Every structure is written in C-alpha cells, then in structure tokens.
Amino acid sequence: MLGQYDGFLVACYSKHPLVPILKEQEAIKGARKAVTGIFEASVGTSLQITHPDEKFGIVTTGKVWEKILSQAVVDFLGTGSEASKRFAGVETTGLNATDLHDAPPEEVRKRMKDAVKRLLKKGHVGAICLGCAGMSGMNEMVREACVEELGEVQGKRVRIVDGVQAGVAWLEGAVRSDL
Incomplete structure (x- = not known):
C-alpha cells in the first residue's frame, strides 16, 4: 500500500x-520514496537560508516542547554542543495546538509575538521556525513581532519558516529529482 x-x-x-x-519500510526503500517531517524540513531549510553567522530558533506551543525540541535539534544536527552555534533555542506561547485556532485571536497574536520577541533577544536570529503544524499560515504575526523588536529593516530580514510549506517543497523537489 505504501x-x-x-x-x-x-x-x-x-x-x-x-x-x-x-524510511525503513521495504516498499519505500525499493521504490526510493521520499520521506521527511515538518521538523526536519524546517531545520534543514533554516540552515540553508541563513548566513553561517546567524542562528535559527523555534517558536512553538507548550513549555514541555522546549526541552524536547532542543534535544531534537541536537540529535538532528548530530553535533552535540556545537548546535548552539546555529541554534538560538525554543520559545513557547503557552498555548496548545487547538488553542491556536480556538482561543481569541488577539490572545493568540499576543502570545505568538511575545514568544518571537523572546527568541529574537537571544541574538542574531536569522530564521524562525513555526514549531507546530497548527501555526501554518501565522507568518504575518511573526513578521509583526520581528519588525516591532528589531525595526523595519532588520525585522524584515528574518526568515520565517513554515514547516508544512518547507516539507511540501522538499518532497516536491525530492520526487522531481528522483532522490
């Protein structure tokens, strides 16, 4: 079926x-199927679109994800403490995935922007990953926070990486390239 x-x-x-x-499934291996997750796609994209002196960070939902995603980045990069050279860390909104769409929009906007501003204060952040599939399409409020925190010019330079979009783009390229 796969x-x-x-x-x-x-x-x-x-x-x-x-x-x-x-990736381990025989049907996929034999047919060379492309597989990725939105986490992997966003981290890979962030590394490719930022200057080597810049860091990327993740804005996500609940506090529990700070440690989980920080460790996931280290595991993905395979660099241990070296990950800190490119990874600014994880900041959370305190909302859960359903709150992103069910909570009052002004509360979601405030919490997203607060998390983004905390992340930007960690220094030289060139890309911000939206750390939940439920955040897909929330780029505008992240951009607003970047401009408020860094000013118009620098705030517009920060790249916002939607993991769903990055994953679809990577898969499309992998399928077209027969990777």
Whole structure:
C-alpha cells in the first residue's frame, strides 16, 4: 500500500518516530520514496537560508516542547554542543495546538509575538521556525513581532519558516529529482 505514494510528509512538529519507520519500510526503500517531517524540513531549510553567522530558533506551543525540541535539534544536527552555534533555542506561547485556532485571536497574536520577541533577544536570529503544524499560515504575526523588536529593516530580514510549506517543497523537489 505504501508503494502507491511518491513521498510522505509527517506533519507533526517533533522528532517523530514515524519518519525513520517510513524510511525503513521495504516498499519505500525499493521504490526510493521520499520521506521527511515538518521538523526536519524546517531545520534543514533554516540552515540553508541563513548566513553561517546567524542562528535559527523555534517558536512553538507548550513549555514541555522546549526541552524536547532542543534535544531534537541536537540529535538532528548530530553535533552535540556545537548546535548552539546555529541554534538560538525554543520559545513557547503557552498555548496548545487547538488553542491556536480556538482561543481569541488577539490572545493568540499576543502570545505568538511575545514568544518571537523572546527568541529574537537571544541574538542574531536569522530564521524562525513555526514549531507546530497548527501555526501554518501565522507568518504575518511573526513578521509583526520581528519588525516591532528589531525595526523595519532588520525585522524584515528574518526568515520565517513554515514547516508544512518547507516539507511540501522538499518532497516536491525530492520526487522531481528522483532522490
């Protein structure tokens, strides 16, 4: 059944066990299917679009994700403490995934912007990953926070990486390239 698809995107922002499981499936290996998760796609994209002197960070939902995603970045990069040279860290909104769409919009906007501003204070952040599939499409409020915190010119230079968009783009390229 898996062989009928060209690629797979795991749309949960985490070091999700389904990514390596799908990569191990015989039907996928034999047919060279592309597999990625939105976490992996956003981190990879962030590293590619930022200057080597810049860092990327993640804005996500609940506090529990700070440690989980920080460790996931270290595991993904395979560099241990060296990850801190490119990784600014994780800041959270205190909302859960359903709150992103069910809470009053002004509360979501405030919490997202506060988390972004805390992340930017960590220094030389060139990219911010939206650390939840439920944050897809929330680029505008992240941009507003960047401009408020850094000013018009610098605030518009920060790249905002939507993991869902990055994952789809990577999969499309991988499928077209027969990777």
